[in-house]
Amino acid sequence: MNAPHEAQTIAPDGAHATAEGRRSALLAGLAQILPDAALLWKPEDTVPYECDGLAAYRQVPMAVALPDTEEQVCAILRLCHKLGVPVVPRGAGTSLSGGAMPIAEGLVLSLAKFKRILSVDPYSRTAVVQPGVRNLAISDAAAPHNLYYAPDPSSQIACTIGGNVSENSGGVHCLKYGLTVHNVLRVRAVTMEGEVVVFGSEAPDSPGLDLLAVLIGSEGMLAVVTEVTVRLIPKPQLAQVIMACFDDVEKGGNAVADVIAAGIIPAGLEMMDKPATAAVEQFVHAGYDLDAAAILLCESDGTPEEVAEEIERMSAVLTASGCTRIVVSQNEAERLRFWSGRKNAFPAAGRISPDYYCMDGTIPRKHIGTLLRRIEAMEQKYGLRCINVFHAGDGNMHPLVLFDGADQDQWHRAELFGADILETCVELGGTVTGEHGVGVEKLNSMCVQFSPAERDAFFGVKAAFDPARLLNPDKAIPTLARCAEYGKMHVKRGLLPHPELPRF
Numbered sequence: 403m404n405a406p407h408e409a410q411t412i413a414p415d416g417a418h419a420t421a422e423g424r425r426s427a428l429l430a431g432l433a434q435i436l437p438d439a440a441l442l443w444k445p446e447d448t449v450p451y452e453c454d455g456l457a458a459y460r461q462v463p464m465a466v467a468l469p470d471t472e473e474q475v476c477a478i479l480r481l482c483h484k485l486g487v488p489v490v491p492r493g494a495g496t497s498l499s500g501g502a503m504p505i506a507e508g509l510v511l512s513l514a515k516f517k518r519i520l521s522v523d524p525y526s527r528t529a530v531v532q533p534g535v536r537n538l539a540i541s542d543a544a545a546p547h548n549l550y551y552a553p554d555p556s557s558q559i560a561c562t563i564g565g566n567v568s569e570n571s572g573g574v575h576c577l578k579y580g581l582t583v584h585n586v587l588r589v590r591a592v593t594m595e596g597e598v599v600v601f602g603s604e605a606p607d608s609p610g611l612d613l614l615a616v617l618i619g620s621e622g623m624l625a626v627v628t629e630v631t632v633r634l635i636p637k638p639q640l641a642q643v644i645m646a647c648f649d650d651v652e653k654g655g656n657a658v659a660d661v662i663a664a665g666i667i668p669a670g671l672e673m674m675d676k677p678a679t680a681a682v683e684q685f686v687h688a689g690y691d692l693d694a695a696a697i698l699l700c701e702s703d704g705t706p707e708e709v710a711e712e713i714e715r716m717s718a719v720l721t722a723s724g725c726t727r728i729v730v731s732q733n734e735a736e737r738l739r740f741w742s743g744r745k746n747a748f749p750a751a752g753r754i755s756p757d758y759y760c761m762d763g764t765i766p767r768k769h770i771g772t773l774l775r776r777i778e779a780m781e782q783k784y785g786l787r788c789i790n791v792f793h794a795g796d797g798n799m800h801p802l803v804l805f806d807g808a809d810q811d812q813w814h815r816a817e818l819f820g821a822d823i824l825e826t827c828v829e830l831g832g833t834v835t836g837e838h839g840v841g842v843e844k845l846n847s848m849c850v851q852f853s854p855a856e857r858d859a860f861f862g863v864k865a866a867f868d869p870a871r872l873l874n875p876d877k878a879i880p881t882l883a884r885c886a887e888y889g890k891m892h893v894k895r896g897l898l899p900h901p902e903l904p905r906f
């Protein structure tokens with residue numbers, strides 16, 4: 403195996419027909435763009451990049467590039483385009499859908515070194531940041547101005563704004579303040595051909611088609627994000643959270659719809675079932691009611707008068723919906739403790755089970771209770787436990803199917819369980835993903851949700867940005883062949899048509 407500096411020089415297009423030839427040419431080309439320390443190609447250096455937060459799917463990449471300037475990103479993409487090498491952009495690698503999973507004959511383009519906060523402007527209430535800046539670091543930088551960045555994925559201590567843009571990430575405060583797409587004004591990005599494109603603007607609206615909204619949530623398939631301008635909002639004077647306890651999960655689910663129907667938009671409206679609170683309580687001691695079948699966390703923020711009035715209204719609705727106990731946070735420490743439980747629910751699941759498979763379906767709020775009952779029945783059917791924690795106000799469900807990845811049969815049942823949940827979401831009028839993206843994980847479920855014509859339209863958008871299909875290919879949009887295959891093997895109500903055939 404050649405070291406990059408020993409490798410052959412770059413030959414014209416088409417001269418690298420073999421994988422080894424392409425690899426040598428890629429390493430030689432990258433060595434001309436990047437310093438040694440920013441290019442990883444030995445297996446011991448590339449293995450740490452073999453998966454993202456969805457560790458069940460793994461693939462060691464051909465090489466990993468760690469540029470720290472936009473010029474380097476442009477040069478790398480131009481080189482890969484010339485050589486026909488696929489590129490997978492990567493932030494912090496916390497994606498739960500395999501969006502940042504490498505391709506065997508491809509390059510991982512890490513944006514981890516783009517960590518600078520370029521400006522925080524309290525007058526326009528915006529911040530300009532590089533894509534590798536962590537979500538929480540933006541709020542930390544804005545805090546001296548009494549401002550913060552509202553979308554708050556539970557992974558916010560680790561995940562990057564580039565990843566958030568690419569997944570259109572959400573969090574507990576997105577019900578009231580909107581998702582990433584509602585809080586990003588402008589993005590600078592580089593196409594696969596190495597061209598810098600600016601999407602959106604700092605003005606409230608920009609002329610022409612809204613390509614910024616197309617880019618946000620495009621899972622690294624359209625362009626590589628190199629700079630993001632985000633909206634900042636003032637910190638509320640006061641925030642308080644209600645923990646509402648229910649003796650029945652369905653009643654808790656229905657209460658969510660009742661709160662919204664009463665015309666209240668809480669600053670956060672999250673739900674956890676009893677197995678979830680039990681797992682979390684051992685881990686962070688959040689003070690949850692362990693006797694409750696489900697708890698709702700409902701936050702109110704604003705001036706002290708607004709909060710007092712909203713807490714009273716929410717308490718009345720929750721009581722009428724059958725809630726058995728209400729606890730209102732009495733100080734900031736208690737409020738943060740209630741939220742720390744919710745935000746640590748995924749790691750808590752990791753403590754009680756060797757592996758968990760996180761689903762991300764979204765359904766109309768009025769069906770939350772129905773879906774929870776259906777999931778209970780699926781636990782029996784697949785012989786696996788599932789704990790439920792979710793952005794209830796958005797109807798965005800995160801059932802965590804617990805399994806042991808060392809046991810192939812359990813993993814197989816977990817996959818079937820997950821697919822069953824997502825297809826039930828579609829049946830209830832919902833979608834297969836809310837905020838975690840499709841990645842590689844939900845490709846089959848996309849076949850259930852979208853028609854061939856719709857999927858063709860998605861490929862048309864991809865081709866407009868990346869005609870060579872080299873940027874994060876084979877993610878997010880399933881091919882016709884894949885859907886045809888899945889259709890033949892489609893699990894309906896847990897019955898697999900051709901159980902003798904291997905599934906992919």
Ligand SMILES: Cc1cc2nc3c(=O)[nH]c(=O)nc-3n(C[C@H](O)[C@H](O)[C@H](O)COP(=O)(O)OP(=O)(O)OC[C@H]3O[C@@H](n4cnc5c(N)ncnc54)[C@H](O)[C@@H]3O)c2cc1C
Nearest residue numbers: 493494495496497501555556562564565568571572622627
């Ligand atoms: C414990 C835990 C809790 C989580 N909670 C939430 C939650 O509450 N809400 C939520 O929405 N998500 C959540 N997630 C999922 C994940 O954190 C988000 O999807 C996050 O936005 C991913 O950011 P990242 O920097 O890790 O991106 P990565 O995982 O590295 O990449 C994600 C996708 O973005 C692309 N990408 C990354 N950077 C760029 C770039 N600069 N340009 C172009 N494409 C790029 C990648 O190719 C990939 O497709 C959670 C994950 C974990 C592990």
